[in-house]
Amino acid sequence: MAKQLLYIEMDNCIGCRSCLAACTQCGGHDSRNRNYVMDVDPMQTRQTIPLMCLHCVNPACARSCPAQAIQIADTGAVLSALVEKCIGCQNCTIACPYGIPKFDQEQNLMYKCDLCYDRTKDGIPPMCASVCPTNTLQWLTESELAEKQSAHRLAGGKWIASQSLEPLESETNVKISLPGILQGVQKLF
């Protein structure tokens, strides 16, 4: 099975939060959603962007965990804290450059996006990318991703897409395009 990756095209987001509603449907998610959709500047515009776990190759959350509760799957997915190991210190939330890990006060337990490990381990797309009605979230093969990268690289080189460059802390398994994907598009007429 070809390796597949989550790819985020920020510009497409309409703020419907279907990704969050669908997140609850994955096995092992305990009906809780694990990501965020942010209003960019709500008094000016209706622009929104998803804030998903980017599944860092060298994840700060796992490095900061004193109990080694955060495991990394063979797919590269950075998993939710193991119930039996998590001590509820929330180091991970503080360490994560994007503030992704959520915390359940009652259970004293961190929980986060596991890239729908229950689905993606079998090659089935995660729920968020399955339902996203705008293709903000896409589940792509590496060759499809390469196409996106070549399509969206701008001549100036400043603005980036699909690459793990400056705007991100470090290399991530999830690839993103920052707003502006239409900038390089050649109009049909």
Next chain:
Amino acid sequence: MQKDKFFKEIQNKLHPGEKLVSTHCSYCGMQCGMNLRVDTRTNTIIGVEPRYDFPVNLGKMCPKGVTAYQQVNHPDRIKRPLIRRNPAWKGTAEGFEEVSWDEALTFIASRFTELQEAYGKDTLSVYSGVSMTNEKCYLTGKFARVGLQTRYIDYNGRFCMSSAAAGFNRSFGIDRGSTVPWTDIHQTDCLLIAGSNAAECHPTSMFRIWEVQNRGGYLIVVDPRETPLARRADVHLDLRPGTDLALANGLLHLLIENGAIDEEFIHNHTNGFAETKALVEMYTPEVVSEITGIAQEKIIRAAEIYGKAPEAIVMFCRGVEQQSKGTDNVSAYTNLALATGKIGRPKSGVATFTGQGNGQGGREHGQKADQLPGYRKMDNPQHVQEVACAWGIPVAEMPQKGVSAYEMFELMHNKTIRGMYLLCSNPAVSAPNLSYVREALKSLDFMVCSDFYLSESAEYADVVLPTTSWAEDDGTTTNLEGRVIRHRQAQSWYAESRPDWWIQIEIAKRMGRGQYFEHLSGPREIFDELRRVSQGGTADYYGITYEKIEERQGVFWPCRDEEDPGQPHLFLDKTFYHPDGKAKICALPYRPPAEEPDEEYPLRLTTGRVVYHYLSGNQTRRIPFLRDMYPDPLLEVHPDTAQKYGIAHGEKVLLKTRRGEAVYQVKVIAAIRPDTVFVPYHWGKHESINLLTNPALDPYSKMPEFKACAAEIVKLEEEERQHG
């Protein structure tokens, strides 16, 4: 199977102890394919799984769709029939007692009979909806005319699709919401989308809409607000609410001036161009800019793009249709496609975004005051004869045509109508001028409401009948493309709820009209009767069977016999449905909304939806995720306007019109015209924006003017703000 560029072969996730039932969403006209997850041990619906192979949405769902399954086993479901014997409680949820089905049905039949004996057959009315299957919509029309023998039946499509229907009938001679399948949308070169907040109301269209731009095509959006759709438009025509007709005429003016029209197509396939050309002469960019408030350059640019586009689709929605000239708006936007010949071929055409799940099918088979199955008309004696014959009743027994939904409330006020059977609708929230409508409901001698939750309208009923939810019954709906699709029963009937077809057959039997209904033992038998009765009509379903729908992922009507594959594209042979085969280009002079701003009410109020809620909110306000995301209605105000009134973001203010007033929390946002305010309409009781909206009706479609009226904001005193 139609496979387009977005299609991917994907297996479904199947959890142990579960099965998947392949069906469609309960909500909007997209009718997205979905799988319901059913616990095989308890036979209950417990979740949702994408249906990646359904060609319209390919597994994609909006937040309403994802959570739709939570309606089914919701704690608010009505479990048993309810009777309320003390009318003093009308308008509240109090005073109901649970009774058996037999008692409820016998009581209904005896009260209906008493009323009809005292005041004539037409004292009863049926008020229906189109968030239900074709089978139920068809049977409801027959139930009213044959079961209850009343002329007064109409439905909530009058507040939804009636202007599109009347406009398409006038322009094309046929009313199918889209001339192209949705799988054409991303392949076109230009989308001109007017009065549609597709990103929130039809979100699963969005991946196709964005793809037009990704390919280098253009997106032109007409909307008073910078909606999530308009945010990315190449040209955003930010018009004043209620001025579409001037804009559409202005665009046609420019298309003619630019030489972008197709003379040959106009000559061979249309009527009325010369007259229309003469009319739009006066709609120069200057005049149109003056009326609409849109900058001239933007109007000129939009006309240039649409004119140059090799292929283009004109799309619209309630923004243009819910006006007192909604029908004219529809025909005027349709003129653009006809004058340029961008219709009658793949990737070009005209489409409306159908609002309700079965807004298309539900308006074809006889729930409309003036209409019979197969889109037959009651003022056509031959049509009446055909249907009377199919139903086995003497022609003389076919009731006359009735009146439109809002006009029925007027007849309740003057006691022409004393009884009502309401199903699948919540007019105590969705109708305009609500104080008047709620009074009408209260004044009824006897009212029955069939619903699966106790809606705001059910609170006015004497008897409430628990009906099944969408996932508990089989049947078909017709989506916004005109594609007839199959809904499948995923769970047995909840508690003692019953499908509406069962309820109607039982009432008919008790009214002594059983002979016309008893042979209909379920959805399949009803569909087969619908097929036969629609045969030969414009909306001909005769060739559509449950099996064929299954094989072909839906069948587009018209479909005249078993061999007919149906018609995904309309007018491919350039033949329209008027007797001479030509379409009509209509000369439609602009007129302002029924109520324009003045000194007393200087703002323009427009209404609409948010992505988390559906119609009157009776379903979505009960779903925790949706409620949490958007719990209360917000009044959208431009920062300049907020400053003028001295009001802050988050402050509560009084909004008033000539019809009513309500208190709303202010959302200050620059993405709206400064002269316009917006409130979504999904809430009941004192939060309903429809307390304020204008019931001025379109003369053809009888659509009320929800989208434009004059309003004023009043700042509340400190104390009122605390408690308001």
